[in-house]
Amino acid sequence: ILVVVIPILVAAIVIIMRNAIPLFRVMQVKLDKLNLILDEGLSGVRVIRAFDRMRYEERRFDEANLDLTNVAIRVNRIIAWLMPIMMLVLNVSSVAILWFGAIRINNDQMQVGALIAFLQYAMQILFGLLMVSMLFIMLPRAAASADRINEVLAMEPEIEDAEQVKQADEMKGYVEFQDVTFSYPGAEEPALNNISFSARPGEVTAIIGGTGAGKSTLVSLIPRFYDIDSGHILVDGVDVREMAQKDLRAKIGFVPQKAVLFSGTIAENIRYGKEDASDEEVQHAAEVAQATEFISEMKDGYDSVIAQGGTNVSGGQKQRLSIARALVRKPEIYVFDDTFSALDFKTDAMLRGALKKETLDATVLIVAQRVSTVMDADQIIVLDEGRIAGIGTHRALMRSSEVYREIVTSQLSMEEIAEEIA
Ligand SMILES: Nc1ncnc2c1ncn2[C@@H]1O[C@H](COP(=O)(O)OP(=O)(O)OP(=O)(O)O)[C@@H](O)[C@H]1O
Ligand SMILES: [Mg+2]
Known part of the structure; x- marks a missing residue:
């Protein structure tokens, strides 16, 4: 049973992540945009007032906000599939264990105690997998964020000292x-x-x-x-x-x-x-x-x-x-x-x-x-x-x-x- 269940679980996680990771990346970009508008709005508040552009800025913020909200909703819709799928797999597998176990007990091939013990172990293993897949939900967000942080960290300053630096000793101010x-x-x-x-x-x-x-x-x-x-x-x-x-x-x-x-x-x-x-x-x-x-x-x-x-x-x-x-x-x-x-x-x-x-x-x-x-x-x-x-x-x-x-x-x-x- 576990041999059947685990691939299903893994496949579900992979499919969901495939769809979610790019969306998380998009979400991060939209979040950026929203922050930019917010920052401009705060630092330019006097100019905005002087030119009476409050409505315009509000609209700009609303647009960006809505944009972000839509993407976030899409991502969460996909992620939301994960929980029911896992619960379904968990419960179906426990039913299956009981079903096949009951047949074996009926045929005197197995003790009731052994079945219960098996059920317990199987649940523990599946719960472990559940936890792992929860971690996988965090992963795409972290990956998207890490990418952007690395982009900044990897930036090389264009102006660098020459390997052999020269001193100017004699002249001053030329x-x-x-x-x-x-x-x-x-x-x-x-x-x-x-x-x-x-x-x-x-x-x-x-x-x-x-x-x-x-x-x-x-x-x-x-x-x-x-x-x-x-x-x-x-x-x-x-x-x-x-x-x-x-x-x-x-x-x-x-x-x-x-x-x-x-x-x-x-x-x-x-x-x-x-x-x-x-x-x-x-x-x-x-x-x-x-x-x-x-x-x-x-x-x-x-x-x-x-x-x-x-x-x-x-x-x-x-x-x-x-x-x-x-x-x-x-x-x-x-x-x-x-x-x-x-x-x-x-x-x-x-x-x-x-x-x-x-x-x-x-x-x-x-x-x-x-x-x-x-x-x-x-x-x-x-x-x-x-x-x-x-x-x-x-x-x-x-x-x-x-x-x-x-x-x-x-x-x-x-x-x-x-x-x-x-
Ligand atoms: N950081 C920049 N990136 C790209 N182009 C720039 C940048 N700074 C200035 N320029 C361009 O270089 C040209 C010269 O700009 P500069 O700032 O040297 O003018 P300026 O003579 O100091 O003018 P001002 O009297 O208004 O200060 C301009 O055409 C401008 O568009
Ligand atoms: Mg100048």
Whole structure:
């Protein structure tokens, strides 16, 4: 009897699992989608309200939710078959044992005790199988989840240190681009084409250009956030691909276009640039970044807590704190990606004045939209659709570069330009 029963049981489990496993996988994907919508809804709640899209978001959530529910119901329908089938098999087999046993007892081939004992053992074995098949129900879910976890764990970082890393000993603060072309993964056209320039210590190099010209892309190549398609980027005479990432990034104070703060106190956020910075260093950096005023107005000064995502400080305050974070590091190379745009003109001017003293010997790269920010730079790089449209000082570019003249005339009044030239 067991010989007949066990294959039936196993076959039932296999058939059910075959159908259930793919569905479990689908279910996991739908769950993902639902979480995504939920996350977007929570973090974008103000935008949703401002644009009065509550209904739309509700519908989107409902759709995803319904989708998940349907799949879950289908899976559970299939799984639900398992229990009755197993119970049926269990009971049919006990009936069969009694039936055939009774015939044998009738023929005096068997004792009643032996039959009962046999029944007990058979039930125990079948119950054991039942338990195993219960475990099998858990398995597909775990398998689907494990697959997705492994996907993440198996991801290799694309940027890796070269096997032989080089040190840059002699030079400090030299950045050189040699015919650099770069495209984002999957993009059709390169974001940057044939970029060549060099920046030296003690100089300010400004990068100006319309939105989407490739300014942020250009500066993000210096700390090697991406690897380039062709050309070379040298920092202190060494190709960034041959330098250890740790050494390379230790040279750079990077202020991103979108300021990011971490939950913690203000002092902790500034110390992010240099872990062992003293209180004086932190305060000095805050002073240069013109942040002392609003910090002292906060309840606990430097110990005031920044909320998750920095939601309790204004955009400009966030930017100034992220400038202070770069300053406290005292790097060889400063990169400011459109950092001054959220500041009013007066703060902008004061900050740049204070910065100048602080960064006398350093190499400074400033990305900017405002002509007034870049006018007194030692060299200005005009970017246009990923290409260099001109390089030089403000005066030289006013004469030689059509694109630069356009940018200037769109921003400054005629008198200001006349004053400049005179
Ligand atoms: N992560 C990315 N993946 C794919 N393409 C990108 C990515 N970031 C930027 N791009 C593309 O590269 C081009 C240059 O973008 P970039 O951010 O460098 O412009 P930008 O000059 O800094 O502009 P803005 O002044 O608005 O900050 C754009 O056309 C953009 O679509
Ligand atoms: Mg940018």
